[in-house]
Amino acid sequence: xxxxxxxxxxxxxxxxxxxxxxxxxxxxxxxxxxxxxxxxxxxxxxxxxxxxxxxxxxxxxxxxxxxxxxxxxxxxxxxxxxxxxxx
Numbered sequence: 001x002x003x004x005x006x007x008x009x010x011x012x013x014x015x016x017x018x019x020x021x022x023x024x025x026x027x028x029x030x031x032x033x034x035x036x037x038x039x040x041x042x043x044x045x046x047x048x049x050x051x052x053x054x055x056x057x058x059x060x061x062x063x064x065x066x067x068x069x070x071x072x073x074x075x076x077x078x079x080x081x082x083x084x085x086x087x
Contacts, residue, residue: 047083
């Protein structure tokens with residue numbers, strides 16, 4: 001959005017951000033989260049071999065294997081991947 005305003009009106013980023021009423025830090029923000037494909041793959045493997053394991057037990061297994069992951073991240077990925085236990 002800022003790029004469009006900047007290109008069409010030929011104004012600076014600072015001016016475009018002020019017109020759109022957003023901070024310049026928002027325009028230059030770069031997310032730090034890395035790709036979690038390896039973690040997702042390992043979680044999928046564990047869930048396929050141990051069908052009755054929930055996210056807490058998967059978290060324990062990953063910690064034992066040396067993954068430095070938070071339980072909240074495991075829970076979020078577990079839900080996104082649709083690995084919830086079925087009744």
